[in-house]
Amino acid sequence: DVKVTQSSRYLVKRTGEKVFLECVQDMDHENMFWYRQDPGLGLRLIYFSYDVKMKEKGDIPEGYSVSREKKERFSLILESASTNQTSMYLCASSSNDIPGEQYFGPGTRLTVT
Amino acid sequence: LAKTTQPISMDSYEGQEVNITCSHNNIATNDYITWYQQFPSQGPRFIIQGYKTKVTNEVASLFIPADRKSSTLSLPRVSLSDTAVYYCLVGDLPPGGFKTIFGAGTRLFVKA
Numbered sequence: 001d002v003k004v005t006q007s008s009r010y011l012v013k014r015t016g017e018k019v020f021l022e023c024v025q026d027m028d029h030e031n032m033f034w035y036r037q038d039p040g041l042g043l044r045l046i047y048f049s050y051d052v053k054m055k056e057k058g059d060i061p062e063g064y065s066v067s068r069e070k071k072e073r074f075s076l077i078l079e080s081a082s083t084n085q086t087s088m089y090l091c092a093s094s095s096n097d098i099p100g101e102q103y104f105g106p107g108t109r110l111t112v113t
Numbered sequence: 114l115a116k117t118t119q120p121i122s123m124d125s126y127e128g129q130e131v132n133i134t135c136s137h138n139n140i141a142t143n144d145y146i147t148w149y150q151q152f153p154s155q156g157p158r159f160i161i162q163g164y165k166t167k168v169t170n171e172v173a174s175l176f177i178p179a180d181r182k183s184s185t186l187s188l189p190r191v192s193l194s195d196t197a198v199y200y201c202l203v204g205d206l207p208p209g210g211f212k213t214i215f216g217a218g219t220r221l222f223v224k225a
Contacts, residue, residue: 004156035215042217043157043215100146100147100159100204102159107154
């Protein structure tokens with residue numbers, strides 16, 4: 001089974017802090033994604049990566065950056081956390097063979113106070 | 114990018130067939146249609162994917178008309194455990210990136 005793990009299930013940070021969310025997948029997938037999910041808004045794509053060191057902006061990249069130094073790991077960085085970044089963050093990965101079939105991690109619920 | 118429109122919520126009873134329709138009027142030639150299921154406090158789970166006509170797996174069927182401007186997810190004989198949010202997703206293939214848009218989802222509530 002494909003496994004996508006995220007570094008934390010729950011995280012509380014203060015406004016202005018730099019926040020790192022880590023995601024690791026074990027299926028050698030080419031594509032990795034970061035989404036945030038807010039009530040009533042569904043999932044919104046922040047960034048995705050289709051290869052090591054490659055990244056593309058999604059729908060809401062402002063306030064975020066990403067890093068993909070190794071194929072299995074995709075990091076989401078909040079340079080200076082703000083309260084409007086309080087959300088559920090979901091990481092996903094997919095293979096080029098079936099790119100629409102994304103495997104999601106359990107999510108990280110981030111609270112910025 | 115093609116946006117999707119789904120009903121906000123649907124109710125059903127155990128044992129019934131449920132059909133959830135998604136509109137994607139601006140779907141592009143290279144776009145695939147994918148459906149996901151999400152339970153509370155979990156990440157979404159892939160259900161089915163298709164490009165055109167009909168696709169069936171052990172869980173669901175996906176009907177896509179010739180113009181591909183909509184798609185219908187069909188869940189046969191639902192049970193209480195099918196109560197979840199269902200997302201329709203349209204996206205294209207790499208290279209050039211895989212841009213996806215999740216809609217707001219359809220909340221399905223299955224009653225006994």
